[in-house]
Each structure stands twice: as C-alpha cells, then as structure tokens.
Amino acid sequence: MTTKFVKNAVGRMIPTEINGKPVIPFKGPHGHKTIGRKYGPPIRNCGDYPDDGDKRQPDLKAALVEAGLKDGMTISTHHHFRNGDLIANQIFQVASEMGVKDLVWFPSASFPCHEPLIEYLEDGTIHHIEGSMNGPLGRFASQGKMKGTGVLRSHGGRYQAVQDGEVVVDIAVIAAPTADPFGNANGLSGPSSCGLLGFALADSQYAHKVIVVTDNLVPFPCIPWQIQGNNVDYVIEMEQIGIPEKIVSGTTRITKSPDRLYIAELTAKFCDAAGIIRDGFSFQAGAGGTALAIGNYFGEIMREKGIKARFARGGSNQYLVELLDEGLVEHILDGQTFDLEGVRSMRENPHHVDTSPFTSYNYHGKGNFASLLDVVILGATEVDINFNGNVVTHSDGLLLHGMGGWQNCLFGKTVILPIPLFRDRIPVIRDEVTTICGPGELIDVIVSERGIAINPLREDLIAATKDSGLPIKTIHELKEEAERICGKPQLPQFEDNIIAAIKWVDGTVIDVVKQVKES
C-alpha cells in the first residue's frame, strides 16, 4: 500500500491516513471548524451501582477485568505524579499477563519512569501511544520500533480529541492522592499529594469505564471532589501509588546558571519596555529554572512600580506562591502543581485555584483562559527564521519530548521564548525546524543571551521597544551569530517511515516525525 501525502498550511507533507484513520491537514491556527455534536459516553443507570456507594474492587486486575479489558482497547492515565507514577506500568503488566493485545495507551504525558513499558510495546500488549513520548519511549519510537504510529497532542488537544470522539477512551485509570469509596477524589492531601487532578477531568466524564486508584482512602465524602464520584465505576485501594519525592519536589529552584539568569532578566526587561507589566496584567509562569527566574524578576518590577498582577497561570511553585502571599499576584489559576508549597497554598488559599485543560485550553470550549494571558513564557528545542517552533524533536531528529500545554499557550497575547542561542554546539535557530509544533504567526519574541528577535508581524512590540536600549536584532542576525560560533550543522537523515503525528489543538495534523536513519 502506498501512502498518499498532502501539503498542509505550514508546507509540511502529511499522510492522508494514520493508524487507519483519515487525517485532516493543518489549515492555520483557527482554520478548522468542527460542526455537529460532541461525542457522548454511554448512558449509565444508578441502579447498576451499589446503593451504599461502595465501589471498591480488591485490586487493579479485578477492576480491569470488571471493566471488560480486551484486545484493541484504549486505556488512559494521567501525569499528575510526573516521574513518580507507579500505576501506568502496572496496568500494562496486568494486561500482558492476561494476554491482552494491541492496546492503545492514551496518557496525558509520559515520563522516563515509563521506560518499562517498552517491554509491553515489544510483546504486542501495547500497539501504540497517543500522548507524549518522553526520553526512552521517544527514542524507541524514533527507531521505528513501535507497532503503530504515535500521536502527540497538546493538553487542550487531548480534551478536543475526546470531545470529538476522535479518541474513545475505553478505560480511564485515575491515580488519586485522596479518594472515598464512591470515587470522589482530589490531589490535595495524602502521601502522594500532587495538588490537582485536572488532566483526568475529560477522561472521568467521557471514558466508558473509570477506575480510581488511591493510597489514601477516606470515608465518604472526600472533599473537595476534583473528580466526581458520580463519574466513577470502581475504586481500588493500594499500598502506594506514587513516589512522593518524584511527584512534587520539596524545593523547586531558580536556575543558578548565570547565562540563564541573564536571559531571564533580559526577558523581564523586554516585557517592561514593551509595556506588558502594568497594573492588573496577567502572566503564565513556567516551571523551568529560567521561567522561575523570570517570575522572580516580574516580582521585582511589580514591587518597584507598586503594581499587582490580576492573575498568574501556573505551574505553581514556592516562588509563585510567595508572589501570591505578598499580594503581588491576586490569583493563581493552577494547571499543575510543582512543589509542596504549591500544594499547601492550593489547599489553604482560596485565591489559589485548580484549573483543567477544559478551563484553560480546550478548542471546543466557549473560549479558554490561555488566550486571556498578557504574556506567556515558553521553551522550545528549536525555532526557525519564520518563528515556527519545535518542542518534540531534537535537531538530530530524535523524538524526546511531549508538548504539554505548549501549543495551547501560544494563544496568549504575547508569546515569548527565552532560549539560549545554542545548546552544546547545536544552534537553536534553524532555517527550518525539524518538526513544526507551532506556527510562527503565534510566536512573538525570541530572547537569547545574544539578543532579542521580534516577529515582524508584531509591529506594536517593535515600535514599543525600539528606543529601549535592549539588544534587538533580527532573527536572521541571531541565526547567523549562532552559526558563526557553532558552524552550520549538517541535516539529520530520515527513513520514509512515519513514527508519530503532531496534532494541532483542533485535531488537524501540523507535522509528522519520521524514523531516524541509523548511521
């Protein structure tokens, strides 16, 4: 069979079919409109559930059997426990022991702790992954070893795919730091506390069967119910569901690297010069060392000017909580909690609110929070001279990262990527990015240690900062400077085999990743 290809709106060649399903090529940031009705999960009857509300099952296997686990099903899990997740691997171990084949794993993200799943990808238990492939799993896929084609989505795209019925989740397994026998659950307390459970929201509402797993079972009612027990089929109590020190860090730290601090300071100065930091503004704070430092510099500027931010979207951590406690930020709208201080604040402070991909990112929402942000700070593995961004592959072609909420955040009013001009010897600004994850028209500013490039589309930012004394250059100048230092890299070689598709937030395909050629 020969695959047919079409060119999409960013000029990438896209196959017309992936995993046997038809593909819609990317049509521009808002180019695709879905009509009709949202996907609906099967109707349930409360009479089929225990009157005493006790939905407990003895163990994971029993619950999976009850849920009707069989070949070809789609199983979802969530990354609230980040690299400390103990549940996803167990699900596929059980499935493998039961001889179940060709499952689709639909995680909200994967981490290096999921490396053991390679065994189940190899023995046929898992057919392919629809979700981020981080580190070892990405390398495995890049070498063409996964049976099906991977599908990468943003957090918002995951919600969209579920609402479109593009992905039908047969069984959702939600690891919950605290839950009651009815299935109400939250992430606020317990040994595996992680703050919130927003990434499991869509799955709890749309999956055919929902299993809650906890290591901190409390008598009904578990309050607050971030996950509503009325959506839950089974509850399992386990000894341990996560490794606390790998879930949340006791200490998130601002970078100590002088070069990154310099970039962070330059980013904050740019925002100030561009008039973004004014009373009542809003910002998206990341969790990386550089992003943390930028939040800190924002704090310094607000303190100096005597102004406040109306809200910050997290990734919350101790530094953002300090700004909230000091009154420099009025609300934290938190999508993911990165340290214990963040969890504590969310538990105790009513102005620190949990959010989900539904509130923040969903393409089928009637608006979402991400587009309200005045400034968004993001990362990238590569950017090109047309400001297109890549976050999933490295310049050598290997798929090593997921997208998280990156694509969704591009809809903020000003999107800034603070990135070093080169990493090791590899220039970050390229003629063309290896993989397009976000179109250049949504990426406004690149801040590097050797200068700032503003997207020519943002004439307002160019005008606002032209007399600022900041080192404003063109993106071509930055690219040339990096290549003068590093040399111009040769291009990586690929096989024809497509190993993963990159979805845009609306379900169209913006790019594909090919198998790397082994030298």
Next chain:
Amino acid sequence: MKKIGTAGNKGPGIRSDCFVTLEITEKGGLEISIESKVGVLFGDSINTLANDILTHFGIENAKLSIEDRGALDFVLAARIEAATMECVDTDKEYLLDVIPENQYHTAKDRYRRSRLYLPGNSPKLMLNAGIHQPDGIILDLEDSVAPDKKDEARLLVRNALCQVDFYGAERMVRINQLPMGLGDLEFVVPHNVNLILLPKCESADQVQRVDTRIQEISKQHKVKQPVYLMPIIESALGVVKAYEIASASENVVALAIGLEDYTADLGAPRTHEGQETFYARSTLVNAARAAGIQPIDSVFSDVSDMEALRAVVLESKSLGFDGMGCIHPRQIKVVHEAFAPSEDEIDKAKRIVNAFDQATSQGLGVVSLGSKMIDPPVVKRAQRTIDLAIRSGLLSENWKEESKE
C-alpha cells in the same frame, strides 16, 4: 616522545569539551573515530578538521579517537594539537584565524572595574563570558589549571583569544609564576592578548623580565599593539615593593592585590571586615596612584552573597580602588553598580564640566565654580566620573544638550 598522547577532559559534568587520544602507528593511514553527542549534526565537520590537523603536522599513520561533548572547533583543534605535541617533535602550530569581532585593541586608561576569571582549561565557561559585559576577561593559566594540564591549557587559551567573541571585554591572560610564565607568553603574545597578569609579583625585576620577553616576542611576530601588564601583589614583600613594581615599566597599567595568598603570608585569617588587609590595600592604592596607574582590588569568594559583595565593593571604592576581580558572572553587575558614581558625585561632576566648558568658550585660563578655583586634575576627574556615569547607565550620553532643554 610518547607513542600515545591524550588531551582534554571527559566525565559526566563535561560539556563543550572533548577528550582525544592519539596513537602514532606504523602503517594503515589515518583512522579517526568520533563518538559525539552532536555527531549526527557535526560528525563530518569534526572528521574534516581532525584530518586537516594531523596532515598539517605531517602525521600519516595514526589512530585518533575523539570523545566529544559538543566542543567547538577551537576546542577540538587545541585538544588534537595538544595530543599531537605529546607524540611529535615539531615547531609547527595549528593556528586558527582571529575572528573579525576580536580585532580590537584596548586603551591604557580604559575602565577596568571588573575582570572575570575563567579557568584556562575549561572551554565551557569561556563561551558566554562576554555576554555578562565584564570590562575584562582573564584566561587563567595559573592556579585554576592543574600542573599536568598546563601544556594543553596554553593551546586552548591561545585559540580562545583568536576565536571566542568576548564582546568588547579586554582580553587578559594570567600567566604562571616565573620562570614558567615566560614560556606562557609565547602562546599568547602573538595571538591577540591585550594584557598580562603577573601573579605573586615581588619585584620590579620580575615585571621587567616579562616586559622584555613580551617586546622580543612582539618584534619577532610583528605584533604592533601594546601588551599591557597588571602585576598582582600577593605577599608581604610584594606590598613593601608595591611602588617599585607599579613603576617598573610604562606598560604597567594597573596594580592588583590578591588577598587570599596575602593573608596566608601574613598568618592572619581573612575576615569579612578586612582589618587585617587594610594596610596592604591602602598601600597598594597609594603606590598605584603614585605611579599614575589603576589600583585594582582582590576577589570576593562567596558567589551567593551579593549583598556582602556590594558592601565590600563600596568599601573598596572608598579606599580608592578602581576595580575588582570577579569569580562568577553574576558578580559583574554588582561590581559595576557599586563602582558607579553616586548622584551627588554626578551632579558635582556635571557642574565642574559645565564650568570648564564655559571658561573654555570664553577663553578663560582659569576655571571657577562659585567662589572656588578648579584645578585641571579636578576637571579631568569630573570628566571621568561623567564617563563612568554614562557607562553605568546613570546619565544620558547627550546630558549636555538635555540639560539645556
């Protein structure tokens, strides 16, 4: 000569560097193996460079293994050359071009508020040093380089002087103590160095030996630009000889003090308050000023305590120092801020410069401000304060026009 030569660094924390092993063989041509984290993108280019270098040194049969952690060409070249030097007896050098960005010289009386120390055998720290805008960078061949790495560090520093863009910083090299330091000079004087730091200096004679050697090398290599000297006083004897050292040559532009070694020599523990070094610092400032050169303070070693650093720099400024050493890029900004003139100082300087302009335009030989006569050195000093204020971002370059408006 050895059969096998090695150079460079390897290990988990190593980045922007490489480790090379060269084995001279009898036959079989050149066998180059590259294991690189950037191999997919730069493998061919590394291979071409390695071939070129070995051919340059006339090596026809050898096994060369390169374990690369993202080293740039100037690093790869220095490492391969260093390994070659262990195996081959040659006068040849593998020289890289001086990049256009580095073709600048520095002035004798330029600002030397901050000088950033960079270990001479650690390429990673060199690459971005210039972006932090120190007045000078020091490629150190002395204390930060292990004794068995001295030879390869010389080549790395030589290549860095030619190829790393330091964004306008004065390019300084700290050589080893004499006599080894005299040997260091051959690797840097012909290759774009602006200033030599002479450590543990205790006599005018040492300065003159270095200066003479620099003149010889400069003549031989047709180096036209001056190479300045900054002796570092690091002992009780050095302090006693401070003036003779400061005035030993017209190429001496600054005199620095190194307090770690000095307090060790005194037998007094170094304290935050610094009473034990007050005499030495005062003496050094006085000697430097007497010789008409810049007095430069030591370094502050707690890189996490910026407030303590600020206090130390302010004291340093009040004693009369013009600059301070930095061992971490984050210290540079604090040092510059603390050495920047105060608002009062700027106001006073503006009044003096305005009075001078007025007197000049009226053809008056005497400048006066209110009832006070202003001497020429006071005007010069005021002009310097103005320059420094502009450099520190405290005053607009067009302040004269703007104050008229």
